[in-house]
Amino acid sequence: MSAGEFAGAPEAVAAELRRTAAELLEDVSSYADDMLAYILERIPEAGADDDLRGLTLGSCSSNLEGALSMVRHGIDVSAATAPVTALEHARAMASRGYSVDVMLRFYRIGHAYFSERILSGITEFVADPRLAMQVAADLQRYGFAYADRISSQVAAEYVAELDRMQNRARAARTDAVRALIAGQAVDLGRLERTLSHRLTGFQTAFVCWTDTEDADLARVGAAVGSHLGSTHPLLVPDGVQALWGWVATVRAPDLELTALEPLAARIPAGVRVSIGNTAHGATGFRASHAEAQRGRRIVELSGRDARLTVYADVALVDAMTGDLDLARAFVAAELGALAQRGRREDEERQTLLAVLDAQGGLAAAASQLGLHRNTVLQRLRRAEERRGRPATERVVELHAALRLTEALGLAVLPPPD
Template sequence: MGASTGEGADLPETVMVELRRTATELLGNVTSHADDMLAYIVERVPEASADEELRGLTLGSCSSNLEAALSMVRHGIDVSAAAAPVTALEHARAMAARGYSVDVMLRFYRMGHAYFTERILAGITEFVSGAGLAVEVLDSLQRYAFAYIDRISGEVATEYVAELDRIQTRARAARTDAVRALIAGERVDLRRAERTLSHRLTGWQTGFVCFTDRDDVDLARVGAAVGAHLGSSHPLLVPDGARALWGWASTPGAPGVTVSDLRSLAGQVPEPVRVTVGMPAQGAAGFRDSHVQAQRGRRIVELGGRSASVTSYAEIALVDTMSGDLDLARSFVAAELGGLAVVGQRADEERRALLAVLDAQGGLAAAAEALGVHRNTVLQRMRRAEERRGRPANERVAELHAALYLAQVLGRTVLAPVPDQS
């Protein structure tokens, strides 16, 4: 029997006979050897005996592998025919289910091989008389055992990875189901949902959405940065396809989500990614409401083609409210802005000047500081804006303010498609 053939064509008949007889002798006491192997492994790999079920599977794997390998030697079966015993595969699945690494599981097989070498083969002279013959039998058993372990460990590692994938798939599905149930406002067992999500649903919930138009962006890293900024070191992150990520930060208090609060976060968001953040709200209802706001914020960002990397829903809530019907929003902007409701750089400058003045409650100096231009420039642009509009800025002020804000956030979506030629 060779290292990997098991056919015995390359061994002298005397060696072959002794090899099979030795395997038969060892098989006669396989239960005792399995018990000893278990003790040997547990001493070196304590994880193999973490609980009674795992200990039983470890023992079963020792016994079934010893019996399988020795039986194959006894009957001259090629090692290429070896297949992992059922108990060995179940042991691999149990190791994956308990969260042990594949390295820990494979160490179990290395220690099993070491036991075979140290304990069983060390007493080879008890089975084979004659030093020379014993050495040849020992060499053949060693090579066969190595080839067997090499083959079987590959199979159990494959099963471990497959089981880990099944576990992760089930966990992702359970997390997705729990998230969607919460978003839908269904009655859920909150404690069970918290365990499934590893996320507290009490206290303040702040939802956010990270999205991009590329496939090579690590959105999970962006989501972790957003969560940390909002005060959660372990935010709940749920992929929404390959180009979007839903996230929630659970915190004892409400985090700040104003433009100034989120300004420092913008530097941590890579160029191809946009982030929208909902308003903080409490409990399971807040989990849903803040997420809905972040999603609606994404709609506004995409409609308006906003360049800002981070957008708070608080900043655009009014625009969201007024833009549910885009045709109605366009009509409103056109009616309130008149000739100012067109695409173009000058029209844009005039709208911004007029909006800055309204934001400053008529203060030209404050508007000029906000825009970074001279006070007289603001005044000139404001007057041209009034001329385009066809009525003064102090007429229908609330409507004018809303229309200007709609135009600033949504741009071409609500402005006339004909470019400004003035």
Template structure:
């Protein structure tokens, strides 16, 4: 008698599967209603509702057919409609968790139907219980396998869409930076960025791969006055950003370091000037890149926040670096040596010129005595070989270039 139990159990499983298969269309309709009541996204539009119904029908038919014919659950493959349903969920921006709820709740529905089917008094209670447990285990394993397959397809579809979006965005950014004519409405839609009003381009970069540069770029944009910034990766250690500003544009970056995250303390930030429209998108970005070039040329290690307006003169003079070195040497003479004494004398002379000749102001700026400033200024003139009043504008420019670029334009001893 005991030898007959497994056979009776197998016959019961196949009988239940055949019974449910005979009404699979009705079960699918009922399951759809069950899911829509519990997952609002399921009935969001006609296409998704139709795919949900198709997925219910094909999964029920596949699972029940496997039970009826004794096919191992390891052979199960995700039905075409289930895969298309996963792609549709990804395209609509629903999370993978929402998509997997369809399978968790579908399993719940399937369990209820099994329970109802095994309440017939004709079934031996022991056989009915064993059959329920075995079918429930099969249902769980089937859902576990299929949900993994559709989740993988969901992720793949999301990647495909994100790659297409990135490629389209890169194409539009490239066209704008190349100065090509673009459809502004389409460009704004693709970028999610307004191209009217004033544009401020900026660059964030560093050496620490663990720093979230995109987050810092968002904070920079908010400081500049934009609720949302366009951010594009430039390799693993840099990002390009743009802020579209409609209100008053900040003319100073003082205070930015205290308003953005502590992570920024390991990052360089270069900011272009504000400039209008799509042309300004390109112009300000190029200024930010030129600012970055100056910062890197200076050999500055400590993190920095620099506006293009602060280094525009240095950028212009240093485009031809050999020419910049020759210009500095011609203007400063022996003062152009890369040494501590010469550096102190250059600093004093630059501070006096910045203060339009005021020794007192220069002393306050440098934090030294007025007489010390005067002494260093006189020694600087001696090394130069002529007074500071000779070619004053050129002298001031050469000192500014030395102050920013340092060793890049100075002679070794």
């Protein structure tokens, strides 16, 4: 819609529109002051501070002047762009935490002012009542189209400013976390404010990761945090397929697997979670995270789909696999032919481990495995034959080697001949 072509308006109307706009422009500063007062009555947030009040006035003035100038020169409304002050006003609203609805009310109220205070007095500018009615109607339509276009542009700027603020906050959190993990000298009070996370009390870290493209790791992290005792866990993305998390609690959460079973059931397929041991203070923040990361390493080494891993359950395996080649050599030396790959060897290793866990009790091992006692005894004997020595020799080393193969499987077994 152009100011000179309002639904086929005759030239007389177009001329009156331009002339009326020119007369209104002569007093635009007064109208802007009046519009500000009108808005302040209805949106108190507009006067929250001097800067915002000044930007609101500037936006009133620049928008009134821009719209009326376009009408005066017959410029189509599709060419309208938001004034600099209007865009800055949108950024200021975002930075102060006001919702986009509050910001857009400025334009609805501004258009209401234009209709109520300016168009209602159009007869002061156009003597012919019929012509005045046509001018007022066309100005109303133009004003609405202008406000609609400009409000969309400032809304987009508002959203862009929110994105910039969130990106800055994320970057600040990430930098703060990395500094803390690296053991750099930091101001803990300032760090707590940046992270919105207490660094006193018990700290429990966790890592969530996935190989899929559509997993909502933030939701998983929130679920882990809630189960561990915090409705507001600290969550920091590590790329697009991993998430670091921490909870700060006044009591150490229960990290026994039985207590974590409800949480494990909530972890979606394709997502894995590793939880570090609970520790205290800023040092604990760092130590628990390191353990969660090492737990992730063990899960990835094993190649198994373990949705939830607690570091305490894999700490021994972690300690023994700092040098993976050395771990493989240890398993081969302790298990002999029992380290070969195969279904029977796997069954015999599981049986031997169950017997050692039961301190030699065949009945207890049979109960754990769901087998008959005689089956356990037969497998135990075959396992000893493959090993080349009885299970009573080098018991500690044998137990450790079996634990390694149970946790890591093919990662520590020698390749097939």
